[in-house]
Amino acid sequence: MQGLTQEYVRHTMDGGLPSQNTIDSVIVVGAGLSGLAAAYELTKQGTRVTVLEASDRPGGRTWTYRQPFADGLHAEAGAMTVTEHCSYTMHYLREMGVDTAPSDLVDTDFSYYRNGVRIRPDKIDEHAEALGLHEDERHLTVADLFARYVTKFNENIGSEVSALDWTPTPKLLELDQISVRRILADRGASPAAISLIEPLFLEMRGGELESASAMAWARYESSPRSFSTADAQWYKVEGGTDLLARAMAEKIKDQILYRRPVVRITQSDREAQVTFLDRDRLQTLSADRVIVTAPFSSMRRLNLSMAGLSAAKHAAIRKLKYVSVLRIYLQMRKKFWPEQRLMLSTDTPICTVRDATPQQPGPRKILECWLTGWPAQAAASMSEDERVNFALREAESMLPGARENFELGASVAWDNEPYAGGAYVLPEVGHSELMEHTRSPEGRIHFAGEHTAFEPNGGSMNYALESAIRVLLELSSV
Structure with missing residues (x-):
């Protein structure tokens, strides 16, 4: 369906999705939120759906880091927040029976750390x-x-x-x-x-x-x-953002094939085909339609020479940039800082330092160093141990006692994740020239994911879910 608008997609979602009975089979590439939502809705309508997921878990960049932390502590590696204005996310949270709680990013004890000095915003x-x-x-x-x-x-x-x-x-x-x-x-x-x-x-x-x-x-x-403008209407998924993805995946668990990285997509007038790795074998599936939800940064690894994509689509896949984000988690035996909800914006290479577990029970805490841009790119070249030592050294200078209370560390470098290649889309200067081409269907191949949203900003669960509904409307018009 050409000419779909943001308002029309939202209106249709609120009023009930139309049924489609002209498409017998669909392959979904990626089990992030957009892929899960599309597969879930299609399965409810009786369409044969196969979801190919390269990793061993659902959710994509909705990822709650639980290992190797003690006492049930967890921290978010990707998406973190939802608001009342995130209509699609709230819809699926309610439908899946997943609860929310006030976001950890709101009402923090926020301060700046500049030139070795702590500075409160009001000072x-x-x-x-x-x-x-x-x-x-x-x-x-x-x-x-x-x-x-x-x-x-x-x-x-x-x-x-x-x-x-x-x-x-x-x-x-x-x-x-x-x-x-x-x-x-x-x-x-x-x-x-x-x-x-x-x-x-x-x-x-x-x-x-x-x-x-x-x-x-x-x-x-x-x-x-x-x-x-954040206020009390900002929430997190209670217990971890991955609970939404896991709940959605459970609904279609028989349709999801994990550890099946896609390597090639082709199409003809009669069908679309997806080739993927199944351990040490190459397998190919055919379907009436393919929905690609993988980030364009990972699609650059695929063979698309016989996919029949337009030059504009190839250019969008090649040019779209993703933000470099790296998170380092330091498990501490206790909270040794005075703030109840620590959050520091620093002028050091570890960028933002915060208590990632202010509302989680027990004496232990996870101190998170949230790196972006060039510091994230630099730390992505370090080993896991080197990142932890790097973060500890920097943290000790602004939070004396970090080394003394440190127990263990872990990290996530989104640039290094092979099927992500970055944290979320970065709309660079001239982004408007790519936007329409990121989401436009190409023959039997459709595109979803936060990078294909109507809005020019990424990093949102809501945009990912919106894109799934848009694709379903495209399919219903075939």
Whole structure:
């Protein structure tokens, strides 16, 4: 179905999905949330579905890290939050009977760590000169800086920046040719001010403000899902985000084949074929349609020479960039820091340091170092032990007692995950030129995943699930 809009997909989801009886079989590539949702809905309608998943678990980049931690502690490696505005995610949470709880990212004891000093957001003026703020910024709070350089300007862009249905208007397309850092600098923000407000750009936290599209950023910051407007309506999945994926996978467990990495996709006028590894053998399945939910970063590994894809699709697969994120987890025998909900934005290579387990019971805690951008890329080249030692050394300087209380460590480098190749899509300057081509179907092959969403920002469970519903509407029109 051509011309599907964000509003139409949402309206159809709320009113009930149409049945489709013209497609007998579907292969879904990837058991992330979009693949699981598509397979679940198709199975309910009687379609024969096979899901090929390269790893040994469902969820994709919805991944709760549970091993090797003690006392049932866990930390998120990927997706972390959901809001009341995430209609698709809330729908499936309710349908699967999975509960939510207040997010750990809201109402934290947040501070900055700059030049070896802890600075509370309401004490910025006391350190303004040392931070390097411009003269006219030194009397402002972080909230004031955000209002001056973000809110005021974005409000003047026009209603299209926050409209419910995404449309890339000429004014927004103009912003798409400018990076976030450049537009902030053009508005008068000093490098120090940008550093102070950057932690509020949660979905843009790739350390890539020099290349990130101001269009995508302005759209996100003007939406109710923005971290800068976070309130009590921000939630996490109680017990771990992977519980949603596991619940969905349980519904279609007979249709999912794990440890089956896809290596080739082809299609003809009559059918589509997917070739995959089954241990030491190559196997090929045929179906009426294929739904590819794998990130484009991993699709670059596939042979698509006989897939019949357009030049525009090949270009989108080749060009789309993903954020580098690396998380290092340090299990501590006790909470030795004074804050109840520690969160530090640092100017060190370990970027953000936080208590990943503030609401989990027991004396032990997991201290998380959340690296993005070039520090994440650098640490991805280290061994596991080297990463842990690196994080401990940096953490000890700002949290004395880290080494003394350390018990064990683990890490996840999303750049190194072979079937992910990054954490979530990074909308770079010129992203609007790729958006339509990321989601457009190509013959018998359809595309889902957070990178194919109507919105120009990734990193959202909701966008992944929305894309699955969009694909189901494409199939129903065949």
